[in-house]
Structures are given as structure tokens and as C-alpha cells.
Amino acid sequence: MAILLIAWAATNYLALSPGSEETRLFWVRIVMFVTTPLAPLIFLLASVFPEANFNIKKSLFLVILFSTLFTAAIALSPYTFTKLVNLPDGSFRLYPGWGIIAYAINLMVLLSWGLAKLVQKYKKSNGLLRKQLGIFVYSIVISFSLMTLTNFIAVVVFKTISLTMLGPTFTLLIVAGISYAIIRHGLLDIKILATELFVVFLLLILFAKIVIFTSIGELIVDVVIFVSVLFFGILLIRSVIREVMQREKLQVLTERLKAVDKQKDEFVSMAAHELRAPMTAIKGYLSMVVEGDAGDIPEKARGFLADTAAINERLIRLVNNMLNVSRIEEGRMVYQIEQENLSSVVRAAFAQFRSETERKGLKFELIIPPEIKDRIEVDMDRIHEVVANLLSNAIKYTEKGKITVRLSQPNPGNVRFEVEDTGPGISKEEQGKLFQKFVRAESSIGKTTGTGLGLYICRLLIEKFYGRIGLISEEKKGSIFWFEIPLVNKKVTA
Template sequence: MVNLFQLLILISALIGNLLLGLTTYLKNPKSITNKIFFTFTFILSAYLLINYFSLNSTNPQLVLFLIRLVMGIALLINVSFFLFISVFPQNKITMNKFMFWAFIIITVLLLIPVIFSPFIFQTVIMKNGNIETLPGVGMPVFLLHTLLFLGAGFVNLIRKYRKSVGIQKIQLRLLLLGTIFMFLAIIILNFVLVVVFNISSFVNLLPIYTLIFIGFISYAIIRHKFLDISLIIARAVSYTLLSFILIILYTVFTYSVSYLFRQEKISMDRILFSSMVAIILVYTYPTLKRLLEKNSDKIFYKGHYDSQTILTDLTKIMASTLDLDKLLRKLNNTIIKNLRVVDSYFVLKNKDNKIIIHGIEYQNIDLETVSQHKTVLVREETKIRKIVDLMNQLQFSAIVPLYTEKSGFLGFFGIGNKQSGEIINNQDIKFLEIFGKEVSIALENAKAYKEIKQFSKTLQIKVEEATQKLQEANGKLKELDKRKDEFLNVSAHEMRAPLTAVKGYLSMLSEDKAMQKHKQLQAFLDGALEGAEREIRLVNNMLNLSRIEEGRLVYQMGLVKLSQVAQFTYDEFKAEAEAKRLTFRLNINKEIKDKVYVDQDRIHEITTNLVSNAIKYTDEGSVIINVTNPDKDNVEFEVVDTGFGMNKDEQQKLFTKFYRAESSAGKKMGTGLGLYITRLLIEKFGGKISFESERGKGSTFSFILPLRRK
């Protein structure tokens, strides 16, 4: 009779082994490690199944064949275990290819005599329901094969365990404990007791030994990312439990129906009861599914989160925040909340290569070692002692180096331990890799913004300081200018009387008949008289300028016809122009509208100044005066000459105080005040003065005044 307990244990072991192997293979079908682990668990499952049939068969010949088959499968277990240990965790075959294929061929050649000949077991004897075996001559060969492959596998596993660090060491420790317990139990209880002492009582417990192995591997998967299939295992467990619960419920309901309705005919009551059972199962399925998934996640995957959602939230923060301190604070809060870590920090270099953590400057942080890496560094996985020491110093479980192409190494981002006590898994690493690239660019922009902001503040301070200095200097210049004007004003007043007297005496001498007879003396007197008049004009200009700038000049405003002023000016300078053999012409439109509201003396002074300059700086050609209406609201006075003209540098200085242009002979003429006073007077009368000039081609000076209708 079939033992129900043994059957349940067998089914559990088969499901556990096949589930581990299949999910590992599907996780990464190209991985050599995953392929060999799947092969190992599949062979182990076949070993359990064939062993079960050998124990529950009553046919001696069939039992003998099945036992030989079990021993053949044991050879495959030896080899697959050795190969798995050889490739894990490097995920590549490190042994010589010749040796690899030699092991495979030797094992395959041994399978034929082991399974189909008395090489290992000659016969079996059935005594009182117990099986006794008679070993064959090949048993030492089998033992040697087992000793070599299992021994080499364990030696290799122990060697890798001793050299490993961090999470890898924990994984190898659990794998070592699980395999040692399983293989020792199998060798002692299923081989030594059976072959040496003919005791087969413990053979039925074989699935339990493999279940313990499955337990160690499952714990390594759940807690320490072994083969990285924890999410798949969690879902598989939840669906397996769900299936068992539904099967049990349906079985209970079926037995209940059979017990309550012991009729051959199907009654209406039975149909209604079955329908109710079906409805209950349909409506309870989703609830049970959610409940089991929730609880399996708590056990297997309690650190799970939606990476894409968190990255979206972080991207929004990075896109909307330029202030570096605010950005770091918001990013840290989001990471701590969603990754459920104790704390997180940004360890950054500033422009002076000083280390800043949360706004605090540190001196003893080893950034140089971190700057040599560009991938996520996990405390349990890294073999670099300096990195491990740094993580322990800052209480980090993972570090993300931060780089950009433009700025290079910026620093790093570190997260503390998880609140759940779990270690960093592959989902965390992938998330941190993506986040590290995005946040590096955001930090570069934020640091640039901070530097620009700081530079703006510094610049603002410097501008304010410079402005203050300029204001102080300007105040001093104004004071000096005021004193200069006062000096010139006083000097002009003091010089005006003697200059007038000198002019008077020179005029008297010039008009004396006796002096007129001496041409040379007369020439000297004319020159002296002209110089006296020039100095008097300078004094008058200085006095007028002082009055204009101080607002003390009195204007006799009234309606004046600009055409008449132009005519007076033309008549005044006609003789001088003809003396220089210049073409001198006045153009006035007959229908000109030219009434302006000005001081007649001052407007005459303006026109006189412009025409005088034109004749003065023109050696040949023409001087033309035009009076026109450029539009219905204004009148324009224009003087066009073909004189020496001005270059751009001279044009920029024109209309400034005391500036004098050079004549064709290279001599600077005039007082340098005429055009400056002219501009001030034109602006006082509400007009605008302008000019055009080109070196060697002459100049055009003009001013526009608004018309007065009444």
C-alpha cells in the first residue's frame, strides 16, 4: 500500500527541485551557471522519482533495474554538482576543455555497465518485504567516481568560499551547508547503510534530505539574491499554495456532496449544491490570490517597489529644481521614502575640490578610490577594502559614482541600510544605475546655476562698490568742474574790462591817420585788434556758457522768422566768403513757414556760429545755406560746405566742451565752445541739432525748430 506521507514528501521535493531549476533557467537561459543548475535539479528530481519506484515495486527484476538506474543517475549528480560549483559564481567554465569533455565521456561510458550489467549490483534479494542488495565488482569504481567529483566539488566550493567577500560569501556558505547536509545524508543513509549493512529503512527519507537542500537554497535566494530569482519564487509559491488550497476545498466539497447525496441519480439538490460550490470558488479565487501574493511578497520580496514610478517622480524634481540645496533635500527625501532606506547622502566635490555632505565640509573622505569606478558599488559584493571601509565609515550599503562628460567625477550618492534589514538586490542596482546617470546631469546644472548665482552676487557687490567709487569720483569731478567754472567765470569777468579797453585803444590807433601811413604798423594793429576781438568772444562765450549751465541766462523769447535771421547771417558773411572765393548761396522757399518762438539774439548767434565755422573750415568750393520745411510742424536751417570734413573719432567728440577740429592746414581753430553752446541753445528752444561729415568731402550742419502757428 502506498504511504501517503512519503508520497506528499516526494511530490513536495520534486516540485521544489523542478521549480528552483526551471525558474533559474528561465531567468537567464543563456547563462552557463543557470543551465547547469537546472540540469542538476532535474537529475536530482529524476533520482528521487526512480528511487521512490524502486522502493515501492514488488518485482525483483524491476527493482534491480531501478536500483541500477538510481546508481547511474547518481553518477550524473556527481558530475553536474562538480560542474555547477566550477562555473558559479563567475558564470564561465574555468577548467581545461579537454578535462571537461573527459569527465563527461568517462561518466557516460560508466552509465552503460552501471545500468545494464551486474557491474555495480549483481542481484537483489527480497526478504520479508525488505530489499537486500549484492554489490558487484564495479562498486569501488563507483565509489572512486563519487569521491573524486563530489570531493573536488566540495574542495572547490570551500576554496571559493574562503576567497569570497560580502554577499557572495553568504551565498556560498548557504550553498555549502545545504549540499554538505544533503550529500552526507544520501551517502551515509542511502548508500553506506544499504550496501555495507543491508539496512534500507532510511531510503524512504531521501526526499527529506533534498528538501533541506532546497530550504538552504531558498533562504539564499530570498535573503541574499542567490541566482536572483526571488520575485519568480515568490509568485510560484503563491500560485502553488493557491492551487493546493483550491484543490483541498474542491475535494472537501466533493466528499461532502458524495456523503450528503448518496444517490445514483442526479437530484436537483445535488445540482444546486454543486452550483453553489462553483460560485463560491469563483468569487473567492481573486481574494485568495491577492491575499497569498501579498503575504508571499512580505516574505520573499518585501522591499519591492515600482522603479519607473520613482524615476518619474525624481525626474520631475530634477527638471523643476535648480537650487542645489533644495534639489539634494528633495531627492534624498524621495529616495528614503520609496526605497525604504534608513538614510541617503550626496557626497560632492565643490569647485575648490572640498568635500561637502549635506552642506557640511569634510576632510577625511576618500573620494579618489570611488572616482576610479563608474558602476554601482555594493558593500556586500565589493572586494576593495578602501571602499568597504568608506561605506562602513558613512554607514552606506551602496555607492553610486556620479559622472558627466563635461565635468568628470562629481562625487557619489550613497544609501544606507534598508529598513527591512534586506540587502541591496538587482532591482536596487538597476534603479541606482539609471538614477546615477540622470542625477549627475541635474547636479551639474544645479552646480552651474549655483556658481552663476554666486557669481551674480559677487558681481553685484563689486558693481555696487564700483558704483560707490564712481559716485564719489563723480562728486569730486563735479566739485572740481564747479570750481573750474567759478574760476573761469571770475576770470572772464575780470578780463572783460581790460580786453574791452585794449580793443578801444587799438581801434583808436588803427583809425589814426598817421598810423595809416605805415602799412607794416597798420598790419600789426589789425592783427592785434583781431586777437583782442577773439579774446573778447572767448570771454563772452565763457560767460554765456556759465549762465546757461547755471540757468541764469535771461532769454527774450518771441516770434522770429527764421528766414530773416538766415538772410541777416548771409549778408553778414557774404564779403568774407567772397574774399575766400567761395560759392556762397542762400536758398529759401517762397512759401516757407518759418515762425519760431525763440530769443532773436540767441538764434542769430546760432546761425552765425554755424555759417562762420563752415566758411572757416572751407578753403575752396562752396557754402550753401538752406531754409526748408521738412514737415508741416517744423522748420530746418541747414549749412552745407565742401570743406575739410571730419573723421569718425572727431565726430564723436563734436558738441563737447572745448573741443576744436583741425583745419586743412592742421591748425586747431576757434575756442571749442561755439558748437557746445549752440547745442545747448537749440535744445533750450525745443529743437534738435544734427550733422553729417566725411573726411575730405565736407560737412552738413542743421537744426530743426518747431513752428509757432500764432
């Protein structure tokens, strides 16, 4: 539409410029030709606005296209204006033919139909969209009323061209109204609008250069440049529109994925809550049976029950991991910060897993130097969870050999926990991904149960308490998982 408006302004200027009757009549017919598509474009825009998709029926589109092409052909023929006579004052008089009636019918039908669609949408809308549609309607009505008065009624009825130069300027009302409605409603990205304005401005300059040519050679060069810029400008605008549409689609898909991810987290949280209660009850009953509260049981059965209790304990940790990861990520985890010695947490966790290592025939060793400084300020339950996760993993992946748990002090400001195993080890490639969400070592998949959340939660918790966590491992040479936490009064604020 912008290109048509530029062409209208330029051809209107040429028609009003001094020249022979044949030349002026030629440019008048060109004016009629380039303005023919304006009403159909307004109708099409009114049909799709404010949606951004083209959903007009194919049959209707073909009818509009045919009528527009027919009217444009008549505009170039002698049937619209049969004759032009120059007047002494430099103006001219036009003599319309029957083709002007076809032109007027095409203009009024499509324009009225488009306005009716906009008014209907205006009545059904509300809020900001209603205001924007109102501006859209008023700008079209006022602009086309003024253009009809100055460029149609004045020429056909009153036989004067003194007001025709004002016609193209009234199109600014349409451009302003449509631009305001589109930008405020967000139907076009500002990047698209800026690209279109740049291309139109460049074409306007090049067209003006064509009009003021001084030689045929210069005219040919200018026309070639204009056509080339027009071609590549259209390609540029299309590519920008395509990019913006793809970005919008990607944004919609991202929002959908976020919604699905939220629903998934809610489902996992709900399922974990429902699972934890019965498993905790099972843990209590198994403990009572193993300890003999229900009477004596054979030693072999006691071993089976102990294994069942260990598996149930592992399942409880998996469920807790699923609950805790969503709480930590969403900032809903409540921390009870207190001062305590890390060695007391490690000893409690060591005692908790001793029976499990004995059943697997593993040597289980605890090394805590008596002079170590290990006073830390953390949530002890969460630190116990980290220690238990690391110990559980070491036991789970070690089939024979030993597991060593130790505390050390690498520097005066930190205490270091380590759990060393003689398991299969972890490759360098896998080590870089191991503390991420839902990541497990490839060598362990299918051999042991797990969600890939344990180490991820350990990292989140240790970092919450201003610490560091990592591992040292080689394939077939075992692994050392460690974390360091600042001592009391040695923490570095985040």
C-alpha cells in the first residue's frame, strides 16, 4: 500500500505538470490505474484485522482480484476519461466516459464493505482493541471522504483539478491510523515496520531521482536501480516478516512448554507426596519386624527383610529427591539454619549405612582427625541429605572392595567431606555433566535404580550454603566425591 501511495503522489505530480494534452491524459490514466488497488487493499486489511493470519475465502479473493484487474484495465483505456483539454491558466479539463462509473462502483463497494466489517468488529470488541478499531474506522472514513471530494467529485462533477494535488496528502490519515492500531495492538513487530519504512523511504528518493532525470542514459540507470531496490526490498521485508513470525511461533511454543513443565512438576510433586506416606509406614513396620517386635523370625527371613528395608529406604530417598528438587528450584524450601559440627552428621550417616555395607561384604571405614575444626552453620537435615546421597551412591555402585569416608581441612576456612569407593569409576566426559538435572553415568544405567536427581540436589544444597562440590575419578579405578563448606565466621557472602 505504501508503494501505491508513493506512486499515486508521483504520477499525480506528473499529471499536473505542464505538458501536452496527450502526455497529461496518459499520466491521468496512470493515476487512475495505481489508485485502483487501494480500495481492495483496505477491504483485505479490514477482513483480517486484528488477526495476523490471512483467512479470506479463495472464491471471494478471486472475485476481488478479477474486479480489481478489470477496473485497472478500464482505467488505462479511453473509456474512463475520453479526452483532456488544456486550459489557458495551465490547468486542464477532463471528460469522463462510462468507465468512470465502473471505477466508482468498484471503489465504493469494496470500501463500504470493508468499513462494514470494521464497524462490526468494533461493536463486538472492547477495551484497547475497541479504541484502536475506532481510530482505524475514523481515519479511513475521513481520508477517503476527502479524497473522493477532491479527486473524484471535483474532477467529474465540477470539472476542476485545482484540488487534486491534495488527494495523496489525505492518505497520511490512513497510514497514521493503521500504524497506530497495528503498533499499539502489537500485530507487527517494530522491526518489520522499521524495515518497511526504510525500503519505502529509499524507493521514494530513487523515484524522485527518476522524475528529475537529465538524460536518457541517466534515466535508464535510475530505473534499473529503482527496480533492483524494489525487488531486493521486497525480499528483505519478506525475510524480516518470516523471521519475526518464526520468533513469535517459538515464543508460543516456549510458553506451552513452560505450562507443560509446570503441570509435570505439579504431577510429580503430588505423586511423590502420595508415595512417601505408605513407604514411610512400610519402613516402620519392617523395622519392627526385624527388631523382633512381632515375635522371633528365622535368621534367613531376617536377612530378606533387612534387604527389603534397605530397598525401601532407597525408594524413600528417590521420592524425597523428587519433592526437594522442585522446592529448591522454586525457592519454597525452608531452611533451619544452625551451628553444628559436620563430624556429628557424618557419624550419624555412617552408622545408618553400616548394615548395608556389611550385607554387601564391603569394608566400611571412617576417618575423622581428632583435631579437625568442623563447626559449620547450615541446615543439618539438608547436609545429612547430601552426605546420605553420596554414601548411598558409593554403596550402590561398589560391588566389592571398600568405601572410605573422611573429613579433612584443606585450608583454615573450610572443612572437606570425602567418600571414596572402589567402584567402576566415571569417564572424564561424563564427569562434566554428572551434577546436572536428570543425568546419570552411562555405565550405571540399567544396573541400578535412580532418577538422576541426587547429585543435582547435592550441588544445589551445597551451593546454597556457600560451598563447593565435585569428584575425582578414573574409569575402573573408583571415585572420590567431595564437598567443602566454610567454617563458622568464614563464609563468603554471595
